[in-house]
Amino acid sequence: MYNAEGGRILIVDDDPIIIRVLASALEHCDVVMFAKTGAEAFKMVRQHEFDVILLDVTLPDMSGFDICRQIQLRSPESAARIIFITGRISADDEALGLNAGAVDFIRKPLHVDVIKARVRTHLSLKQATDKLNRQSRLDGLTGISNRLEFETVLRREWQTARRLQRPVSLVFLDVDFFKKLNDSQGHRVGDQYLQTVAKLLSTAVKRGSDLVARYGGEEFVLLLPGAPMQWAASVAENLLAELREMKLTHPESPYGFLTMSAGVSCQIPVDAHYERLVEQADQALYRAKKDRRNMVVKFDRQDFNSNF
Ligand SMILES: [Mg+2]
Structure with missing residues (x-):
């Protein structure tokens, strides 16, 4: 009050x-x-x-x-x-x-x-x-930042990184087989799992400039200014492992438990177009989802140009 x-x-x-x-x-x-x-x-x-x-x-x-x-x-x-x-x-x-x-x-x-x-x-x-x-600026369900806040902070961090010529990394994360979970277990369980995932992802936010946000639905994003690709990828790997270890029941998943997939992108900004960083993380995530899920895919320009 x-x-x-x-x-x-x-x-x-x-x-x-x-x-x-x-x-x-x-x-x-x-x-x-x-x-x-x-x-x-x-x-x-x-x-x-x-x-x-x-x-x-x-x-x-x-x-x-x-x-x-x-x-x-x-x-x-x-x-x-x-x-x-x-x-x-x-x-x-x-x-x-x-x-x-x-x-x-x-x-x-x-x-x-x-x-x-x-x-x-x-x-x-x-x-x-x-x-x-x-x-x-907050997501109502999970209490973490929402997409609007993510985009505001990304724009600001991108400008800073461009000036300092240092990398910016993004990790897009998506809960696997989430629709099936909602359909079979009900939205209440789905919502609880999203809250749990948000809490888990928040533990990866270690520095003041890091940000975790709910991008929409069952998709989350982690912004790691200053982090090189390998660092961001290992943060993602750890989060996926920690979620697996929580063993949240998911009968409709071939894994039996709640898992998530991640796409990672990293750039040192050369111009104002931060949107490309978002697209690349999204493409990498898409590939992880098309493959076996429950995995981290790093965006690699050469690799991706041949396939996209
Ligand atoms: Mg006076």
Whole structure:
């Protein structure tokens, strides 16, 4: 349950008296920091995350409107909600502030209860938005990342790898004979097995940049930035072995237990087209599925060009 009294607040004002009044009105918040100039404010925003920023319109080095606009531009997704602290303000300036991305105004002279109420409202809204953002990136059944999040992270890691000229590896994994399992055991068992597989795959995520996602249906993907092909392939081999050892009953499979197949691809990016890496892992997986399943296939350009 969200505690609307929590939250991380940044106060930006060049007047120490205003800072003191705001800080004492918000002393119940988790974190209250302050900055006296635009430059200081940018530094704080780079180093910390805030839910609400209380921003003076006139600062010594720049206008609050410009600060607001730049903060919104830098991190549009996780942006803090910005409330302007103003004296008397014209309707034109108010429109300017709202267009710059502010969500509210608090007028001087400051009133403690008004400050508390406004901040509480915006903390709740920020919390609700953050929750929706988080949920939109997760798969509902397994709780791991979804395909959308995978593609966002892959795009970002691909750019980094291209700059550093280091490899990016992908492992596509698909549960074998899953449709037969659902048909014979029911979707509840199928769902439980998918959750188990997701949990198993999560153990392979060792570094901050690694990612495991449900790609769709019974298909999962493991993104391993910086990992060479052989490393990714051995991660896949280990996961397949661990699943076999769990001996999850699957009467419709010739193996008798739940197994999965994997396709691995690896590239050092030469251009922006990360989609090829996905296609190659998918092709390798397809080959594993066409063969005996319960195996790992590495994408090899020469090998595959003769057959695809
Ligand atoms: Mg001022």
